[in-house]
Amino acid sequence: MFPKVYGLRKKVNRMVKPSYKLGAYRTGGVRVMAAYDAIIIGGGFSGLAAARELSANGCHPLVLEAKNRLGGRAWTDERLGKKLEMGGTWFHWYEPHIWSEITKYNLETTQHVKVETLQWHNGKSVKKVPLNLLYTFLEKRMKTLTDEASFYFPNPYRPLEQQEKLLEIDGLSTRDRLNRMKLTxxxxxxxDSLWSLIFHGRTEEASYTHSLRWLALSMNDWKRLLETFSAFQLTNGTKELISCIAxxxxxxxxLSSEVTAVEKQKDETYAVTTQAGExxxxxxxxxxxxxxxxxxVAFSPPLSSVKRQAGKEKAVSRGVKVWVRIKSSPEPFIAAAPAHFPLNYIQYEYEDEDGSFLVCFGSDAGKLDVSNISDVEDAVHRILPDVEIMDCAGHDWTRDKFAGQTWSMHGKNQLTRYHMELNREENGIFLAGDSLADGGAGLMDGALESGIKTAGKVRNYIIQHLK
Ligand SMILES: Cc1cc2nc3c(=O)[nH]c(=O)nc-3n(C[C@H](O)[C@H](O)[C@H](O)COP(=O)(O)OP(=O)(O)OC[C@H]3O[C@@H](n4cnc5c(N)ncnc54)[C@H](O)[C@@H]3O)c2cc1C
Known part of the structure; x- marks a missing residue:
């Protein structure tokens, strides 16, 4: 069974109509048949999961995606002669939603090569540190954080369960908390470097409660949390999972259908208009x-003031991810540097006949143009002076009109101020996406969770409003 996909060159089979429809309303005695039970804006993991779940329950959805491809911030692209993930990549078996999708579609996964040492470059010298020694060094400090994670988030999938207590700390940034720890x-x-990598942004903007949420999700095992960043990936790319769900x-x-306006009609249905005027x-x-x-997107009537305020907040995750192809084939390694470096984390990924591929992260897209090879070369050489770079590939998500950020991490106070309201339906309008997940907020897992959960809410809404 295939959806009808418009805007693709490849012809896809016609959809199979569901056996029944939930989308008939009576308003003032007039039966209104809207064309769709749900119009889903955005064809990333969240939107597609919502569409699949709704259609599995007899609803008739339409997905409108602005780009000419599906997947959103998960994007397997052919670059540097290889299929590379420009966005979402890694996951771990402790992430329930993505792992169950992999099971459902029987997808092949690849486990990351084991790395034993980390090279730390502090700007003056390079230190090679065995990972187990580094873990021992960080243990005491991380333990303070994991203790707080289990205190504030005893049930990670109920992020506001301890709301009263959370109000006391939600105004803290991760940097504020580090400052209070009297670290050497x-x-x-x-x-600071580690948390700026996790947030893909500046620790002074990164909400401390989001740090604790991620620790709590990893069952307060901080080493497992770190493992997640290079645990498993889809052998044939996130593209394969996206295609299976679609x-x-x-x-x-x-596709190629940028939504510009959502307007409530007199008959209580919604008119959703695209840039092209459809x-x-x-x-x-x-x-x-x-x-x-x-x-x-212009909403009429407007979304609640709290929702609008949330949309105005500056994204925390404004970092870069860039792939580089190098000439040599070193032993698998990780290299890291202080947070202010344009690239502060570099990880060995693959080897091929011409050399190998490294994936690099930095916490501020303003410091590095990922499309400029000489800028990228300079940034890599600050940590790895000896590697010979052949080419690079990256995408600036922060300047992408349809993303504006990388993975959705919260800023200060955003959990307690916005989470509940953003998840609240407003007259038939529902928000979803990785940032709204109860669990893995900011992750592909969270995007799937939010899409699936929202589909359930929409279905109930439709049933309740059927007269
Ligand atoms: C560089 C990078 C690295 C990442 N690494 C990881 C990782 O290793 N592991 C992990 O779990 N997660 C990672 N993530 C996060 C992960 O990719 C996201 O959490 C997930 O893909 C979000 O899915 P979503 O459906 O919520 O949002 P999106 O994927 O952003 O989907 C929203 C969709 O809406 C579309 N859209 C926007 N505006 C409009 C409009 N006006 N009209 C119509 N459509 C519109 C967009 O084009 C997009 O397709 C990474 C993200 C980035 C950017």
């Missing part, structure tokens, strides 16, 4: 856009 200067440098959507999917009608709307780009 080298401990501080390590911790193929199970019994509804319509339109208008689609639906009984409900699911908005799966990353928070920084929601304001590109």
């Amino acid at each position: 200067s080298s401990e501080y440098e390590w911790m 193929a199970d959507v019994k509804g319509d999917i339109h 208008t689609f009608h639906g009984n409900t709307v699911i908005v799966t856009l990353p928070p920084p780009v929601i304001q590109n």
Whole structure:
């Protein structure tokens, strides 16, 4: 069974119509048949998972995706002669939603090569540190954080369970918390670099509660949390999982369809208009856009003031991910540097006949143009002076009109101020996406969770409103 996908050159089979529809309303005695039960804005993991779940329950969804491809911030692209993940890549078996998708579609995964040492470059000298020694060095400090994670998030999938207590710390940045720990200067440098990598942004903007949420999700095993960043990946790319989910959507999917307006009609349905001037009608709307780009869509009536305020907040995750192809074939390694370096984390990934591939991260896209090979070369050479770089490939997600950020990490106060309200339906409009997950917020796992959960809410809404 395939969805009808518009805007793709490849012809896809027509969708199979569901056996029954939930989308008939009576308003003032008039029966209104909207064309779709739900119009889903955005064809990333969240939007596609929502569409699949809705159609599995007899609803008729439409997915409108602005780009000419599905997947959003998960994007397997052919670069440097290889299929490379420009966005979301790694996951771990402790992430329930993505792992169950892999099981469901029987997808092949590749485990990352084991790395035993880390090279730490503090700007003056390089130190090679066996990972187990580094872990011992960090243990005491991380233990303080994991203790707090289990105190504030005893049930990680109920992030606001301890709301009263959370209000006391949600205004703290991760840097604030590190500052209060009385770390030695080298401990501080390590911790600051590590958390800036995790947030893909500056620790002074990174919400401390989000750090604790991720620790709690890894069952307070901080080494496992670190492992997640290079645990498993899909052998044939995230593209394969995206295609599997899309193929199970019994509804319509339109590519190259940037939504510009969502307007409530007199008959209580919604008119959703695209940049090209097409208008689609639906009984409900699911908005799966990353928070920084929601304001590109005009809602009438407007979303609640709290939701609008959330959309105006500056994204925390404004870092870079860039692939480099190098001439040599070193032993697998990780290299790291203080957070202010344009690239502060470099990881060996693959080897091929011409050399090998490294994946590099930095916490500020303003410091590095990932499309400029000489800038990238300079940034890599600050940590690995001897490698010969042949080429590089990256995507600036922070300047991408349809993303505005990398993975969705929260800023100060955002959990207690916005999480509940953003997850609250408003007259048939539902928000979803990785940032709204109860569990893995900011991750592919969280995007799937949020899409699936929202589909359930939409279905209940439709059932309750059937007269
Ligand atoms: C560089 C990078 C590295 C990452 N690494 C990892 C990782 O290793 N592991 C992990 O779990 N996660 C990782 N992530 C995060 C992961 O990719 C995301 O959490 C997940 O893909 C988000 O899915 P989503 O559906 O919530 O949002 P998106 O994927 O952003 O989907 C939203 C969709 O809406 C579309 N859109 C935007 N505006 C409009 C509009 N006006 N009209 C119509 N459509 C619109 C977008 O094009 C997009 O397709 C990474 C992300 C990035 C960017």
